[in-house]
Amino acid sequence: MNELMQTSIFAGATISLLAYMFGAWLKKKFHSGLFNPLLISIAVTIVILLAAHVDYDTYNLGAKYISWFLTPATVCLAIPLYEQLTLLKKNLAAVAAGIVSGVLTSLVTVLLLALLFGLNQQEFVTFLPKSITTAIGMSVSEELGGYVNITVLVIVVTGVLGNILAEPVLKLFRIQEPIAKGLALGSSAHAIGTAKAMELGEIEGAMSSLSIAVAGILTVFGASVFSWIYSVL
Amino acid sequence: MNYLKQFSIILSISFIGEILKAVLPLPVPASIYGMAILFACLVTGIIRLEAVRDAGKFLIETMPVMFIPAGVGLMASWNVLQPMLVPVAVITVVVLVAVMAVSGRVSQAIIRHGKDKNNE
Numbered sequence: 001m002n003e004l005m006q007t008s009i010f011a012g013a014t015i016s017l018l019a020y021m022f023g024a025w026l027k028k029k030f031h032s033g034l035f036n037p038l039l040i041s042i043a044v045t046i047v048i049l050l051a052a053h054v055d056y057d058t059y060n061l062g063a064k065y066i067s068w069f070l071t072p073a074t075v076c077l078a079i080p081l082y083e084q085l086t087l088l089k090k091n092l093a094a095v096a097a098g099i100v101s102g103v104l105t106s107l108v109t110v111l112l113l114a115l116l117f118g119l120n121q122q123e124f125v126t127f128l129p130k131s132i133t134t135a136i137g138m139s140v141s142e143e144l145g146g147y148v149n150i151t152v153l154v155i156v157v158t159g160v161l162g163n164i165l166a167e168p169v170l171k172l173f174r175i176q177e178p179i180a181k182g183l184a185l186g187s188s189a190h191a192i193g194t195a196k197a198m199e200l201g202e203i204e205g206a207m208s209s210l211s212i213a214v215a216g217i218l219t220v221f222g223a224s225v226f227s228w229i230y231s232v233l
Numbered sequence: 234m235n236y237l238k239q240f241s242i243i244l245s246i247s248f249i250g251e252i253l254k255a256v257l258p259l260p261v262p263a264s265i266y267g268m269a270i271l272f273a274c275l276v277t278g279i280i281r282l283e284a285v286r287d288a289g290k291f292l293i294e295t296m297p298v299m300f301i302p303a304g305v306g307l308m309a310s311w312n313v314l315q316p317m318l319v320p321v322a323v324i325t326v327v328v329l330v331a332v333m334a335v336s337g338r339v340s341q342a343i344i345r346h347g348k349d350k351n352n353e
Binding site for chain 1: 261305319325327330
């Protein structure tokens with residue numbers, strides 16, 4: 001099996017795509033935020049590779065062509081941000097305050113918990129971009145020397161949990177304004193949280209989707225500052 | 234042809250992002266430079282929205298698939314992840330709830346403050 005995979009440039013990508021379609025099918029069938037197609041496809045692909053005794057590097061010979069699209073796709077996040085520009089300008093104070101406070105809370109709580117657990121520098125920077133969208137978070141983790149695979153896992157699980165816990169948490173903290181709900185979901189649970197925000201309403205969805213890019217960019221700069229702070233602590 | 238043109242624009246911007254990353258001494262990923270350039274071009278009208286919209290929407294919609302190889306990489310870093318499982322679980326949940334609560338409360342306070350002022 002390993003030999004066949006080594007000579008094929010399509011095997012890795014094909015397994016990944018089919019596993020994703022399976023995840024999307026499960027999500028549609030059960031209508032639950034728990035069935036995240038990305039998490040399912042990662043798990044299914046790992047199981048297939050382990051069962052077929054194929055190692056990661058062999059799989060990645062073909063699968064790396066999927067990752068190739070990531071930079072251009074991330075560049076395109078400018079498009080939804082541009083489409084929400086009027087909404088952003090109209091609510092500038094609330095948007096700025098909501099996202100800046102969200103980004104700072106994320107960086108500070110990660111720092112405090114990292115100190116509590118006694119994490120080393122590499123482990124700490126792995127968690128720094130955990131609240132932002134996977135595309136930007138992956139690059140931040142890579143840039144700062146974190147474990148990129150673990151960053152991806154933490155980011156995606158954050159999104160899935162954010163999607164599931166959104167309503168109880170918003171209720172518990174009595175967050176009722178649609179704009180505030182959208183900003184809270186977008187800055188805590190990025191794109192997967194935004195899917196929930198869109199279910200809550202149009203304003204919630206728009207606010208959440210504009211938070212993805214803004215929180216991502218702020219975190220790029222904030223994370224490098226916090227990485228430095230942790231290294232001198 | 235239309236898609237080809239749109240992809241050309243998006244790839245050119247990604248390439249400029251890579252050049253900036255190589256030239257500038259900041260810890261900023263190439264994709265973020267590219268995103269800032271595309272945003273600036275859209276705002277100033279140098280690039281019209283229609284010139285990148287369809288290809289852009291396609292790339293954004295299919296983005297989750299692009300993370301699969303990185304996620305599958307967990308099978309190679311299981312020995313790193315295993316001792317970290319407790320911090321991973323705690324940090325994931327605690328930070329999520331903290332960010333949601335703070336971001337929501339802060340923006341809500343500002344919105345309501347603005348409303349009160351308008352009512353005066």
